[in-house]
Amino acid sequence: MKDKNWTRREAILAAGAMGFFPRLGLTEERKMISRPIPSSGEELPAVGLGTYSVFDVSDTAEEIAIRQKIVDLLLGEGGSVIDTSPMYNRSERVIGNVIDAGSPRKAMFIATKVWTNGRDAGIEQMNRSARLMQTDVIDLMQVHNLRDTDVHMQTIRDWQQDGRIRYNGLTHYTKSAFDRLETAMRKHKPEFIQINYSLGEPEADQRILPLARDLGIAVLINRPYQSGRLFRAVSGESVPDWATEFAASWGQFFLKFIISHPAVTCVIPATSKPHHMSDNLGAGFGPLPDDAMRQRMIAYMASL
Numbered sequence: 628m629k630d631k632n633w634t635r636r637e638a639i640l641a642a643g644a645m646g647f648f649p650r651l652g653l654t655e656e657r658k659m660i661s662r663p664i665p666s667s668g669e670e671l672p673a674v675g676l677g678t679y680s681v682f683d684v685s686d687t688a689e690e691i692a693i694r695q696k697i698v699d700l701l702l703g704e705g706g707s708v709i710d711t712s713p714m715y716n717r718s719e720r721v722i723g724n725v726i727d728a729g730s731p732r733k734a735m736f737i738a739t740k741v742w743t744n745g746r747d748a749g750i751e752q753m754n755r756s757a758r759l760m761q762t763d764v765i766d767l768m769q770v771h772n773l774r775d776t777d778v779h780m781q782t783i784r785d786w787q788q789d790g791r792i793r794y795n796g797l798t799h800y801t802k803s804a805f806d807r808l809e810t811a812m813r814k815h816k817p818e819f820i821q822i823n824y825s826l827g828e829p830e831a832d833q834r835i836l837p838l839a840r841d842l843g844i845a846v847l848i849n850r851p852y853q854s855g856r857l858f859r860a861v862s863g864e865s866v867p868d869w870a871t872e873f874a875a876s877w878g879q880f881f882l883k884f885i886i887s888h889p890a891v892t893c894v895i896p897a898t899s900k901p902h903h904m905s906d907n908l909g910a911g912f913g914p915l916p917d918d919a920m921r922q923r924m925i926a927y928m929a930s931l
C-alpha cells in the first residue's frame with residue numbers, strides 16, 4: 628500500500644475495505660442528520676416515527692412483525708425517536724410487543740405523553756405507559772395537548788428527580804393553540820415542545836419556532852404530512868427537477884422542508900408500511916434545501 632498521510636475518514640473507509648471495523652466504516656458513511664437537545668447536548672437523529680393510528684393494531688404475529696420491521700428500519704438507519712401516547716389506544720402496548728420480539732429498547736428514544744386530568748390519574752397513566760412499553764425510564768414525557776399542564780409538569784419533574792423520566796415536554800397539533808402554547812413555554816420552560824409544522828401548515832415559523840430557539844427548547848414536529856393530505860395535494864405530479872438533488876420522493880421533499888428549519892430537532896412521520904419508513908428515513912441523509920430553495924418549495928405548493 629502506498630505510504631500516505633491518511634485523513635480520519637480515509638483511514639476508516641480503508642479499514643472497512645480491509646474487513647476491520649466494518650460497522651464503523653458504514654456508520655461514518657451513512658450517519659443520519661442529527662441535532663442537539665439544547666438542555667443536555669445529547670444528539671437526536673432528525674427522522675423518527677409517529678404511531679398515532681398506525682400502531683393501534685391487534686397483537687397478532689403478522690401485525691407485530693410489520694411494526695417490528697418498521698422500528699428495525701428506523702433503528703438500522705440510526706434513527707431512534709418513537710412518539711406515542713396513551714391516547715393512541717393499543718400503540719404503547721404494540722411498542723412493548725415489538726421490544727418483546729427483540730427490537731433493542733436501548734437504541735430507542737421513547738417519547739410518550741400524559742393525557743388526563745389530575746395528579747393521581749396522571750401518575751397512574753404514566754405508570755401504565757412504562758409498564759406497557761416495558762421500560763423503567765421513559766426518555767421523554769410530554770403533556771398531551773396542554774391538558775392539565777401545571778399539574779403534570781410538576782409530576783414529570785418529580786419523576787425526573789427520581790430518574791424515571793429523562794426529559795419533559797408539551798405538545799399540541801393545531802395553530803389555534805399557539806397562544807396557549809407560547810404562554811406555557813414561557814411559564815414552564817420545557818425541554819421539548821411538539822407541534823405541527825409542514826408545507827401545508829407553516830404557521831409555527833412565525834412565533835413558536837423562533838421562541839423555541841430563544842428559550843433553548845428542542846422541537847419535535849408532528850403531522851409532517853398533514854396526516855397524508857400533502858400527498859393528495861401533489862397526486863399525479865412528479866418531484867420537480869430543481870428538487871431532485873435533495874429529494875428522491877415527495878415524502879423526502881416534505882420532510883426536508885421541515886428538517887431544514889434551524890429550530891427543528893426531529894420530525895416524526897407516522898407510517899404503517901415498511902417501504903414508507905425507508906422512504907421517510909431517506910430524508911435524514913444528504914443535502915438539505917437552503918433558504919432560497921425553501922421559499923421555492925413554498926411557492927411551488929401554493930401554485931398547485
Ligand SMILES: NC(=O)c1ccc[n+]([C@@H]2O[C@H](COP(=O)([O-])OP(=O)(O)OC[C@H]3O[C@@H](n4cnc5c(N)ncnc54)[C@H](OP(=O)(O)O)[C@@H]3O)[C@@H](O)[C@H]2O)c1
Pocket residue numbers: 676677678679680681710711771772798799800821848849850851852853854855858878895896897898899900902903904906907
Ligand atoms: N397532539 C399531539 O401530541 C399529536 C397530534 C398529532 C400527531 N402527533 C404525533 O405525530 C405523528 C405524525 O402525525 P400524523 O400521524 O397525524 O400524520 P403524518 O405523519 O402527517 O401522516 C401520516 C400519513 O402519511 C402516510 N405516509 C407516511 N409516510 C409516507 C410516505 N413515505 N409516502 C406516502 N405516504 C406516507 C401514512 O400512511 P401509511 O400508513 O400508508 O404509510 C399516513 O396516512 C403521530 O403519529 C403522532 O405520533 C401528536
